[in-house]
Amino acid sequence: MKINVVKSVLAASDASAERNRSTMDAAGVLCINMLSAPGSGKTALLERTIPALEPERPCAVLVGDLQTTRDAERLGALGVQVTQINTGQGCHLSPKQVAEGLKTLQLDRIDCLFIENVGNMVCPAVFDLGEHRRVVLLSVPEGDDKVGKYPVLFQKADAVVLNKIDLVGVLDYDVGRVQDDLSRINTRAVFIELSAKTGQGLEGWLEWLAAQRPGG
Amino acid sequence: MKINVVKSVLAASDASAERNRSTMDAAGVLCINMLSAPGSGKTALLERTIPALEPERPCAVLVGDLQTTRDAERLGALGVQVTQINTGQGCHLSPKQVAEGLKTLQLDRIDCLFIENVGNMVCPAVFDLGEHRRVVLLSVPEGDDKVGKYPVLFQKADAVVLNKIDLVGVLDYDVGRVQDDLSRINTRAVFIELSAKTGQGLEGWLEWLAAQRPGG
Numbered sequence: 507m508k509i510n511v512v513k514s515v516l517a518a519s520d521a522s523a524e525r526n527r528s529t530m531d532a533a534g535v536l537c538i539n540m541l542s543a544p545g546s547g548k549t550a551l552l553e554r555t556i557p558a559l560e561p562e563r564p565c566a567v568l569v570g571d572l573q574t575t576r577d578a579e580r581l582g583a584l585g586v587q588v589t590q591i592n593t594g595q596g597c598h599l600s601p602k603q604v605a606e607g608l609k610t611l612q613l614d615r616i617d618c619l620f621i622e623n624v625g626n627m628v629c630p631a632v633f634d635l636g637e638h639r640r641v642v643l644l645s646v647p648e649g650d651d652k653v654g655k656y657p658v659l660f661q662k663a664d665a666v667v668l669n670k671i672d673l674v675g676v677l678d679y680d681v682g683r684v685q686d687d688l689s690r691i692n693t694r695a696v697f698i699e700l701s702a703k704t705g706q707g708l709e710g711w712l713e714w715l716a717a718q719r720p721g722g
Numbered sequence: 723m724k725i726n727v728v729k730s731v732l733a734a735s736d737a738s739a740e741r742n743r744s745t746m747d748a749a750g751v752l753c754i755n756m757l758s759a760p761g762s763g764k765t766a767l768l769e770r771t772i773p774a775l776e777p778e779r780p781c782a783v784l785v786g787d788l789q790t791t792r793d794a795e796r797l798g799a800l801g802v803q804v805t806q807i808n809t810g811q812g813c814h815l816s817p818k819q820v821a822e823g824l825k826t827l828q829l830d831r832i833d834c835l836f837i838e839n840v841g842n843m844v845c846p847a848v849f850d851l852g853e854h855r856r857v858v859l860l861s862v863p864e865g866d867d868k869v870g871k872y873p874v875l876f877q878k879a880d881a882v883v884l885n886k887i888d889l890v891g892v893l894d895y896d897v898g899r900v901q902d903d904l905s906r907i908n909t910r911a912v913f914i915e916l917s918a919k920t921g922q923g924l925e926g927w928l929e930w931l932a933a934q935r936p937g938g
Contacts, residue, residue: 543760544843544872545864572844574870595874597813597844625871627760628788628813628842647863647886648761654790655841656760658811670863676892 519633522601526608526636533613536720537621539635541659542643543652544625547669549577550702551643551711552620556584558712563617568607570599570624577622587611598630599623605636618715627652631659639718642695645670650680653687660688663695665714672701735849738817742824742852749829752936753837755851757875758859759868760841763885765793766918767859767927768836772800774928779833784823786815786840793838803827814846815839821852834931843868847875855934858911861886866896869903876904879911881930888917 556565566587569577578590589610623630642663700707772781782803785793794806805826839846858879916923
């Protein structure tokens with residue numbers, strides 16, 4: 507029966523995610539799943555974030571992309587453990603891929619693992635990877651209508667980060683519209699405005715990160 | 723057997739796409755499937771394009787989004803036939819959804835149908851909707867690494883449109899890198915640079931459109 511197949515796939519996926527979470531809990535590693543459209547600046551934000559956390563909070567990254575090791579190369583230049591997961595035609599990271607990725611990392615040497623998901627506002631939203639926190643990035647050039655158009659992604663976010671705010675003056679962008687849309691579907695998520703390029707607003711993001719711990 | 727199920731789903735999808743194409747061929751309608759990441763400017767480009775084609779080449783639009791009728795409202799303001807298809811959690815338009823959409827339109831009154839797909843650089847790439855031409859948009863703020871990272875999307879493109887070129891001076895963007903990546907996977911697609919916001923480069927896009935006809 508079709509529906510049973512689908513259910514068992516999702517149940518297996520969730521069980522795999524729980525195993526990942528247990529693995530990271532046991533190692534005392536905080537895991538953050540970062541999701542956004544292509545080009546919102548996930549890698550650029552990590553390029554800013556990781557040097558600000560190191561060496562007090564050593565980091566590692568699992569990077570998902572269909573093809574290339576471009577993001578892993580950028581992040582590897584920071585001197586941290588990075589594993590690129592190429593999904594081929596896959597539209598999201600799966601908990602099984604993350605489990606394979608975890609085997610490549612020395613978890614006892616890190617405090618914080620960032621998972622940079624495949625750039626996609628739809629499919630990654632429905633897959634728990636075993637993360638402790640889920641961060642969704644928006645960026646100003648994408649336009650201020652995206653929370654309403656891709657609500658599933660934002661419903662489960664713990665933090666929504668609006669990146670590229672250095673372009674607010676250059677482009678038409680109504681931050682209030684975004685916050686209005688978000689308030690209708692998720693009252694729990696913190697909303698952080700920053701520019702990974704200029705560093706503006708980064709302190710709010712780092713403060714939020716500093717308050718996050720594994721578990722829960 | 724799993725693989726047979728998958729094959730039969732794809733075969734049914736392709737058959738449905740062929741029926742859509744036949745319907746549009748019979749009506750003499752050119753159908754263009756537009757794909758890109760969220761916020762690349764598909765709607766903005768159509769807001770520029772449709773008034774330039776009307777009334778000589780009357781247009782209609784099928785718009786795919788998970789939620790809201792925001793894009794349909796923008797395009798409906800142009801006075802053309804527009805049907806919004808809300809996919810819920812669906813990550814791409816399917817040929818069956820397009821078939822339903824076609825029933826809502828008076829095809830004998832148009833020459834050109836634009837399908838604005840769900841904003842997603844992964845999943846829409848593998849679904850033929852019955853279009854005659856496939857146009858993939860990029861935009862400058864997304865960064866110049868996207869063709870290499872999402873190659874499947876670009877392999878089947880008839881035209882690749884780089885939008886928001888008014889931001890090339892503001893942001894770091896290497897057009898040559900994009901063209902290099904594209905030349906490795908698709909030597910057939912035309913490459914058009916424009917700004918839907920300022921109108922710069924629009925004539926190249928309109929010339930390409932003027933040369934396209936149903937069939938083939």
